[in-house]
Amino acid sequence: MEEIVEISCPEKPAAVSGPSARPRAASRLPQGRIRRGHDRSQMLRRGFQLGFLLLNVYLGGVFYLWVRQLEGMRPGSLVRPAGVEGWLPIAGLMNFKYWLATGRIPTVHPAAMFLLIAFLATAFLFRKAFCGWLCPIGTFSEYLWRAGRKLIGRNFHLPHWPDVFLRGLKYLLLGFFAWVISSMSSWAIEEFMHSPYGIIADVKMLNFFRHLGEMGLVVLVILAVASLFIQNFWCRYLCPYGALLGLVAMLSPARIRRNDEACIDCAKCTKVCPSALPVHQLITVKSAECTGCLECVAVCPAPNALEMSLPPWRARRPARLPAWAWAVGIAALFFGIVGYAKATGHWNGAVPRAVYVELIPQADQARHPMPGY
Numbered sequence: 001m002e003e004i005v006e007i008s009c010p011e012k013p014a015a016v017s018g019p020s021a022r023p024r025a026a027s028r029l030p031q032g033r034i035r036r037g038h039d040r041s042q043m044l045r046r047g048f049q050l051g052f053l054l055l056n057v058y059l060g061g062v063f064y065l066w067v068r069q070l071e072g073m074r075p076g077s078l079v080r081p082a083g084v085e086g087w088l089p090i091a092g093l094m095n096f097k098y099w100l101a102t103g104r105i106p107t108v109h110p111a112a113m114f115l116l117i118a119f120l121a122t123a124f125l126f127r128k129a130f131c132g133w134l135c136p137i138g139t140f141s142e143y144l145w146r147a148g149r150k151l152i153g154r155n156f157h158l159p160h161w162p163d164v165f166l167r168g169l170k171y172l173l174l175g176f177f178a179w180v181i182s183s184m185s186s187w188a189i190e191e192f193m194h195s196p197y198g199i200i201a202d203v204k205m206l207n208f209f210r211h212l213g214e215m216g217l218v219v220l221v222i223l224a225v226a227s228l229f230i231q232n233f234w235c236r237y238l239c240p241y242g243a244l245l246g247l248v249a250m251l252s253p254a255r256i257r258r259n260d261e262a263c264i265d266c267a268k269c270t271k272v273c274p275s276a277l278p279v280h281q282l283i284t285v286k287s288a289e290c291t292g293c294l295e296c297v298a299v300c301p302a303p304n305a306l307e308m309s310l311p312p313w314r315a316r317r318p319a320r321l322p323a324w325a326w327a328v329g330i331a332a333l334f335f336g337i338v339g340y341a342k343a344t345g346h347w348n349g350a351v352p353r354a355v356y357v358e359l360i361p362q363a364d365q366a367r368h369p370m371p372g373y
């Protein structure tokens with residue numbers, strides 16, 4: 001199916017460098033009308049986002065009921081959903097290092113490691129698509145800035161230098177966690193993971209939100225309000241997980257590529273980019289901030305001007321990655337790695353139920369085994 005998009009052919013923005021004398025693609029078309037294929041990428045992406053948000057709500061709900069069941073020390077049929085370990089990225093990193101160093105799959109929070117591997121692999125093959133397609137916090141942030149835009153008619157960008165400074169914060173946080181984990185031996189990681197604190201780290205996180213103090217509430221409200229006005233405030237400035245995935249994504253061969261010959265310099269791609277990237281001024285988008293959301297491709301009115309693609313290899317053009325292939329690839333990687341962990345019996349940890357029965361009612365007493373952290 002094709003749609004006709006009416007466009008006016010604007011003047012080339014002053015900031016764009018390059019030849020301006022050559023005829024632009026749109027001027028060669030009659031009456032300023034351009035033909036382009038119907039784009040379903042955003043429908044697909046929003047479906048993924050909603051699906052993963054609902055999956056996380058379901059996992060969180062079952063986990064909460066499971067914890068309540070053990071707090072009451074009542075017999076029950078609920079089983080701990082290992083998928084909640086996606087919310088333990090630091091445990092995932094520690095276990096990943098442990099696995100690399102020892103070759104042994106950890107027995108406490110192994111799902112955290114498999115999910116981290118799935119998201120790292122996604123970042124390498126599909127850029128930071130975890131943030132733009134899967135992460136429930138990213139989805140919630142997007143709902144907030146869209147609501148803010150509806151409310152006041154626009155979102156805001158911080159001035160250049162405050163923006164650069166704040167973007168550095170997530171790398172500082174990542175650097176801190178990387179330093180702590182890299183300084184731990186495999187033995188120290190194993191000891192940490194098998195301590196009461198390590199075993200019920202997920203329960204402690206749940207309890208943090210269940211018994212949110214005044215300060216925690218104030219921080220959450222500030223983040224939510226900031227997210228109404230500034231697109232993806234948490235992801236852009238503070239999320240160390242996103243920072244890690246962004247660094248891996250820079251190695252990805254898949255990139256948004258702009259064909260300068262076909263481009264009509266309308267700058268719609270730049271305007272719509274939630275990561276505030278100057279897409280219409282670039283030939284390839286290499287930035288760690290690109291989430292592979294394909295919004296820029298979806299709005300581009302010029303045929304073949306903007307595509308997510310692999311670099312050219314023995315071919316005249318880069319290999320285009322259509323939205324359906326992008327979506328299928330993300331899903332296949334995620335479910336493939338989770339499925340592998342389940343099929344090989346590594347998805348669920350080896351902590352006996354009796355240990356949880358003993359630890360969960362006294363979760364508040366479990367102290368971090370490494371003083372100072």
Ligand code: SF4
Nearest residue numbers: 273290291293294296
């Ligand atoms: S460059 Fe395109 S794919 Fe990347 S974040 Fe911006 S809109 Fe999304």
Ligand code: SF4
Nearest residue numbers: 263264266267269300
């Ligand atoms: S790539 Fe597409 S959306 Fe971006 S400036 Fe060129 S024609 Fe416009």
